Amino acid sequence: xxxxxxxxxxDKSWWFCLRHHEVEQGPxxxxxxxxxxxxxxxxxxxxxxxxxxRNEEWEAQDxxxxxxxxx
Numbered sequence: 001x002x003x004x005x006x007x008x009x010x011d012k013s014w015w016f017c018l019r020h021h022e023v024e025q026g027p028x029x030x031x032x033x034x035x036x037x038x039x040x041x042x043x044x045x046x047x048x049x050x051x052x053x054r055n056e057e058w059e060a061q062d063x064x065x066x067x068x069x070x071x
């Protein structure tokens with residue numbers, strides 16, 4: 001049993017593999033190819049939706065003074 005920095009047990013955590021577009025539990029594809037860990041299979045299955053929602057929320061936030069759309 002391995003504990004990562006989030007305190008979740010990697011053998012029981014759920015991940016979404018960006019390479020295979022599949023949910024994985026425990027050790028699987030390299031971390032560079034995965035999103036997570038997630039506490040449940042359902043949360044991992046919705047990983048891409050969660051990323052999209054968070055990106056939209058982030059982009060909708062107020063910008064710093066003087067910041068433009070091009071950087």
